[in-house]
Amino acid sequence: MKHQQPTLRFLGATDTVTGSRYLLEAGGSRVLVECGLFQGYKRSRERNRMPFPVPPSSIDAVVLSHAHLGHTGYVPALVHRGSSRHSPALPVYTAADAVKSLNSFKIHAFDDPLDLGGGMEMTFLPAGHILGAAQVHVRIGAQSVHFTGDLGRTDDPLMYPPRPLGETGVLVTESTYGNRKHSAGEPEKQLGDIINRVAKRGGVVLFAAFAVGRAETLMLHLSRLRAKNLIPDVPVYLNSPMAIDASGMYQRHREEHRLKEQEYLDMYKVAKLTRSVDESKLLNLRGGPMIIISASGMLTGGRILHHLAAYGPDPKNAVILSGYQAAGTRGASLAAGERELRIYGEDVKIRAEVVQLESLSAHADSDGIISWLKAAAGEPRMTYITHGEPDASDALRIRIKHELGWRARVPEHLEQISIEEPQ
Numbered sequence: 001m002k003h004q005q006p007t008l009r010f011l012g013a014t015d016t017v018t019g020s021r022y023l024l025e026a027g028g029s030r031v032l033v034e035c036g037l038f039q040g041y042k043r044s045r046e047r048n049r050m051p052f053p054v055p056p057s058s059i060d061a062v063v064l065s066h067a068h069l070g071h072t073g074y075v076p077a078l079v080h081r082g083s084s085r086h087s088p089a090l091p092v093y094t095a096a097d098a099v100k101s102l103n104s105f106k107i108h109a110f111d112d113p114l115d116l117g118g119g120m121e122m123t124f125l126p127a128g129h130i131l132g133a134a135q136v137h138v139r140i141g142a143q144s145v146h147f148t149g150d151l152g153r154t155d156d157p158l159m160y161p162p163r164p165l166g167e168t169g170v171l172v173t174e175s176t177y178g179n180r181k182h183s184a185g186e187p188e189k190q191l192g193d194i195i196n197r198v199a200k201r202g203g204v205v206l207f208a209a210f211a212v213g214r215a216e217t218l219m220l221h222l223s224r225l226r227a228k229n230l231i232p233d234v235p236v237y238l239n240s241p242m243a244i245d246a247s248g249m250y251q252r253h254r255e256e257h258r259l260k261e262q263e264y265l266d267m268y269k270v271a272k273l274t275r276s277v278d279e280s281k282l283l284n285l286r287g288g289p290m291i292i293i294s295a296s297g298m299l300t301g302g303r304i305l306h307h308l309a310a311y312g313p314d315p316k317n318a319v320i321l322s323g324y325q326a327a328g329t330r331g332a333s334l335a336a337g338e339r340e341l342r343i344y345g346e347d348v349k350i351r352a353e354v355v356q357l358e359s360l361s362a363h364a365d366s367d368g369i370i371s372w373l374k375a376a377a378g379e380p381r382m383t384y385i386t387h388g389e390p391d392a393s394d395a396l397r398i399r400i401k402h403e404l405g406w407r408a409r410v411p412e413h414l415e416q417i418s419i420e421e422p423q
Helices: 044-046 075-079 095-100 188-198 214-227 241-252 261-269 275-285 304-311 331-337 368-375 390-404
Strands: 008-009 022-026 029-033 059-063 115-119 120-126 133-141 143-147 170-174 204-208 236-239 290-294 320-321 340-343 346-349 353-356 384-388 416-418
Touching: 022 133, 029 115, 029 133, 029 390, 059 115, 075 095, 143 416, 188 204, 188 214, 188 320, 204 304, 214 241, 214 261, 236 275, 241 261, 241 416, 261 331, 275 290, 275 304, 290 304, 304 340, 304 346, 320 331, 331 353, 331 416, 368 390, 384 390
Parallel strands: 029 059, 143 170, 170 384, 204 290, 204 320, 236 290, 320 353
Antiparallel strands: 008 022, 008 416, 022 029, 115 120, 120 133, 133 143, 340 346
């Protein structure tokens, strides 16, 4: 029987920062690493409705690096056996599909090899970034493929740095900030300045936050500012059920983050937790001065949109974009200077102050990725650059080639390569 070479196929995140999906095939088995939802421009979102490139029932295992939507959001659709085009458009999946998919999840520890079948053995390694985030190392016989997932920062206030890269034949790295460096300014001081000037004019500060990771970082900074009396004692509301539910995870897994017990307690004391829909609606009637932390971080959905429609038109308020904004999202439009957004079928004028604080990002920037690569145990035979907008991915490719002398390139959407002889 002819030997079947192990292959890697790039099913997503090749020309965008969303929709991470990588298909490994070896020994008659198929493993999908990441199962993300495409977000942003319509052409990207439409990929969520296209038939999956292989029959979902033919996939033996799905490996997820961490909880963010761009890495996990397609799981319910996959469990539902994929989705098709609909006219008029129907949901990609239902709440029932999401609940059903959760029954398929299995938790696996760091540094504990797992047999995936077909001669593939997977190991999770710490990636920093957010709680539980992992790099994924897959060994296939004498070959290996290493997926960075989303790499964290060395100076993250919550998370430890990512584990250094070991020996690998093929590396697949993210490039979210591949063409830029984080601001040198102190995020805590920047936050303090914004809050003080908005509170002085009686305004509302809306923080658009990723529910897992960014919301906690914001509350940590706010608790430290409050302890130093550097911001006024205005009410703070955490209006994100997902972020509230995540609080217990930080308590149960203290070995994964930097917070001491008292810091953790202080962090959650700083905000009033808003759970119900009625409580959320009442915030829109309250007015300032006030701080609201709510999701989603790119303004693609969630309770933040209701607050944005209520408070965005008033110039005394402020909207804080607390991290990366994928092209085609409302957050990216605001960051680029657009001041009219379509929200729930209505055109909303945004006259509030808009600030993008990329210094709050949980991603390694371009320098951070290069430093992490420089510390690697050895040079991969090939490095593939994904999970970034085209200009970011190509900028990182150039840096890897010129500064490290490594072979690197940006793959095409749906491209398939051989693991034994990467192109």
